[in-house]
Amino acid sequence: MNFYPTERIALFIDGANLYATAKSLGFDIDYKRLLTLFRGKGRLLRALYYTALAEDQEYSSIRPLIDWLDYNGYTMVTKPTKEFTDASGRRKIKGNMDIELTVDAMELSEHLDHVILFSGDGDFRTLVEALQHKGKRVSVVSTMNTQPPMVSDELRRQADQFIDLADMEAEVCRVAGEREAREHTHHSHRGSSNYNPADSDDFADV
Secondary structure (H helix, E strand, O other), X not given: OOOOOOXXXXXXXXXXXXXXXXXXXXXXXXXHHHHHHHHOOOEEEEEEEEEEEOOOOOOOOOHHHHHHHHHOOXXXXXXXXXXXXOOOOOEEEEOOOHHHHHHHHHHHHHHOOEEEEEOOOXXXXXXXXXXXXXXXXXXXXXXXXXXXOXXXXXXXXXXXXXXXXXXXXXXXXXXXXXXXXXXXXXXXXXXXXXXXXXXXXXXXXO
């Protein structure tokens, strides 16, 4: 990873996409270790985590993780999922946070030198290009080590730097037996009955 110690950096995390990427590589993210890693790379100003939540659930399996992140250095950006019926009569859940992430990245960019985007979604290619036009460096974190790759080819090519999550595993994976990881990060996106962030797609069947 190529970072400069004096540059102002921020993390923009597409929660559903990062979860799916880590799952495809066979490990869980320890978000405390992730934050520590990037605090050592430069002047970390913000770490923003984006996810949609099913508001009609009495309990969401993602809620403990959201609460922990909120109290441990992350800025949480959430919105309720939307339910609709498609043309075939199937109920679907929509939970896309692309617009929120894009707007925040553009607004905060004037205070940043380097944007780190945790997503493989090709829809973000235009955002990366716009940030580069503003003189910002952009790194994309995803993986090529799956079949098919989790990162779109156009997004990877547009980025100033591509960081494969697989190469970060030793530094950010959850280590069995660590108290913080056991108590907080094991409450992952799994098991949500209405919205499954493991889906890299915008929609989930119900």
